[in-house]
Amino acid sequence: MSAVLADMPEIAAPATTKAIAPSKGGRPWTFYVLATLFACYVIALYGPMFCIYILSFQDIRGGLVFPMKGRSLHWFVDLFTQVRTGDVKGSFDRSIKLAVIVTVITVVVSFLAGLGFRKRFRGDTFVFYMMIGSLVAPGLVLGLGTGLLFQALGLNASWYTSALGAQLSWTLPFGVLVMFAVMSRFNHAWEEAAYDLGASRWQSIRLVMIPVLAPGLVAVALFGFTLSYDEFARSLQTAGSLNTLPLEIWSMTLNVTSPSLYALGTVTTIVSFIVIGASLGSIVLIQKKRGSRVRA
């Protein structure tokens, strides 16, 4: 006991110099601990993807594992020219088209739902939980059910009917939840002011609500697009005879044993980043446009 007590001042003294609060100039030791933690997190998050990207740039001798053999774009060319790798171009087209359709429907429906939920109505909680329900339902099961239902009704499953429906069951609740968050910051006095100044309902939506909510609507669109573009579980049993891109990649992992698979991963990632960049860019542009009029 006495030894412990005797040690106390020595322990206490350095603690004052290693305080959490930053001292003059230097950073506290906690900064380095947390920075290391964050670095590990980033590596864990992006490391696997970077492995794919790097390996896709091998030359013709390339294999599926490290070490890297040569440097070229061979497998990208291979991807779009060789038939044996599968219908990459067709599935890519379908995925983009499907994602665009899903995005449009998600934005329109989410916006209308946002308008509908401005005021409470009978059964609004029920409607809300029904929506959340489809969000938590296992995707594979939901896709399976959709496929079965189409079969039972004698309809052919295809990417633009059954897969579209299955994907919407996933993107709509997301879109609506984002829309609720966006709407919660919308001041309803703006609508009243528009009405007071003589705007019709349509004018108040067009001239006030949509412009004010525009950044939020872009966010909903981005959600809709990315969720649809890499949707797998719900599409698996509903896409019919023609694959979407994630399904194509999955089937390629079963029978393609060349780095062209990795090349495909790199290409789809680039497309994703272009879409995200375009969305964020348009939000920045909207804000800049508003800002520039100030300086004019």
Next chain:
Amino acid sequence: MKNDRGDIELAGVCKSFDGVTNVVDGVNLKIADGAYCCFIGPSGCGKTTILRMIAGHEDPTAGEIVIGGQNVVGLAPVQRRTAMMFQSYALFPHLTVRENIAFALRVRGQSKSDRLRAADAMIEKVRLTQFADRLPAQLSGGQQQRVALARAAITEPRVLLLDEPLSALDEQLRVQMRQELRRMQQELGITFIHVTHTQLEAIALADLVVVMEQGKIKQAGAARDVYAHPHDRYVAEFMGGQNVLSGRVEKVNGASFTLAQAAPSGIEVPLQARSTVSVGDKVDIAVRRDDVALVRPGRDLPPGCTTSLPSRVLAIEYQGYFVKVMLDTVPDDEFVAYVPEKTFFADPFTVGDVVMATWATGSALPLA
């Protein structure tokens, strides 16, 4: 022919949101064309609901709202030719000052050059020319208020409705914008209806002050009337500046009556035309705080004073041109004297001193 009269008549106006309680309960009121009218009352008294009903944002459950001789119930704000200035101004955040002000003209389909010219003229009127291309978020509170005012006024309404327009501003700006509102009202020459919960604001601005409580009008009249001659205890206490005392009538003698109180001789109160009292009635009276004089015990009362109430000084607050002296004159109610600064410091009291509170008999006012 366009009807430009902005006189308003409310006849038996009721509003209930739940079908059980009336938020606005049978309000009758006439507001003259071109008047500045202030509705005042605590929150929840129905003043904002009345404003919104006149504006056309709520429909009354019963009663008529007549503007310029025309019943406007069921009409849209534009058809009523009213305009509202919202509490938080509700300026469109994505539009510049100029576009905000031109909004009403835009939805009416005016050409861009016409509406921007009209907006610029209005911007000049509210002295915002150098801010015309700014967004609302880049303006101060006072500037935002001017934009809101200009946006509402550009349609040349016959009635402008203001919902607590000054509550978002700090004290100093409030006084400044108050004058600006009055100036704009006189410049535009239209009826202003202004909802507030600040007494000073109401009496400083209004031609007609309407004091409300629980959906009913307690008193409506000129600012000076309502402040100096409150109708009842509620109005006297709400408008402030009055001491309210209550007691039983001891005797009635011609033009005055005597109120039994903890005073040796009771309180003599002049009998005003409206009050008929008989012995034994419980009556409230009001005495203005600035009418109360404080005299040290044993000294002569000032001329015209017959009542003197012995009191102890509870607290003293220096207010600049007067000194607020709080007394324990009446057991349950606040009793305060506003003593002019020079008078007070000629012979200052300290807390705990015993003084005689007195006032000219004629200045006591019996309340309903």
